[in-house]
Amino acid sequence: MSQSPSLHVAIVMDGNGRWAARRGRPRTAGHRAGAEAVRRVVEAAPGLGIGGLTLFAFSADNWSRPPAEVAALMRLFARYLRSETARLREHGVRLELVGRRDRLPAPLVTAIAAAEHATAAGGALHLRLAVDYSARAAIRAGRILPDVDLLIRTGGEQRLSDFLLWECAYAELYFTDTMWPDFGAADVAAAVAEFHSRERRFGGLPDAAAG
Ligand code: IPE
Ligand code: IPE
Ligand code: MG
Numbered sequence: 041m042s043q044s045p046s047l048h049v050a051i052v053m054d055g056n057g058r059w060a061a062r063r064g065r066p067r068t069a070g071h072r073a074g075a076e077a078v079r080r081v082v083e084a085a086p087g088l089g090i091g092g093l094t095l096f097a098f099s100a101d102n103w104s105r106p107p108a109e110v111a112a113l114m115r116l117f118a119r120y121l122r123s124e125t126a127r128l129r130e131h132g133v134r135l136e137l138v139g140r141r142d143r144l145p146a147p148l149v150t151a152i153a154a155a156e157h158a159t160a161a162g163g164a165l166h167l168r169l170a171v172d173y174s175a176r177a178a179i180r181a182g183r184i185l186p187d188v189d190l191l192i193r194t195g196g197e198q199r200l201s202d203f204l205l206w207e208c209a210y211a212e213l214y215f216t217d218t219m220w221p222d223f224g225a226a227d228v229a230a231a232v233a234e235f236h237s238r239e240r241r242f243g244g245l246p247d248a249a250a251g
């Protein structure tokens with residue numbers, strides 16, 4: 041078996057700030073544009089054989105950013121959840137937040153619970169948004185997600201930044217210079233095509249040599 045029937049794809053959505061800076065705009069404009077990329081990728085995912093999609097939206101280390109940027113991100117997450125819930129339901133998307141909730145602003149926690157409740161029956165795609173997420177903390181607490189098949193990072197950096205360290209044990213890694221706000225359906229399709237062209241061996245032998 042070389043193709044899994046339902047892929048778990050994880051994405052480090054990086055490059056929002058640089059995307060905005062190149063346009064002479066504030067970093068928050070990049071985050072807003074990034075929310076539109078989320079919509080494009082979520083809607084393309086089921087047609088590409090993706091059954092699980094985990095998106096890194098805010099790391100536990102991102103609290104070290106300027107308070108104004110953090111506050112803008114928290115408002116953006118809440119707004120995204122409120123405005124997208126109906127659309128997620130229509131597309132059969134089940135949304136779940138992974139990460140700590142106790143440090144998030146109360147309106148965001150409320151929006152998360154409402155979106156999770158409203159989309160709980162979605163069967164086309166299990167969308168996990170990682171907010172205030174640290175893989176090391178999750179591992180210590182025994183909160184492990186399904187194995188990741190394909191890990192994508194946009195924005196040119198080639199590192200995991202404390203995302204899904206356990207789950208990516210045998211993930212195929214895909215790095216692209218494309219900034220997250222420019223990422224779309226064709227880009228995720230290209231990453232999935234690249235994934236299918238690779239041979240996963242899990243420590244065994246190539247198919248041809250296995251006899
Ligand atoms: C990713 O984009 C979004 C978050 C981490 C919240 P960045 O904000 O890290 O954008 P760059 O890497 O500075 O361009
Ligand atoms: C990782 O991006 C976190 C998210 C995309 C949410 P960062 O921009 O925070 O990562 P570093 O600082 O470049 O490693
Ligand atoms: Mg970054």
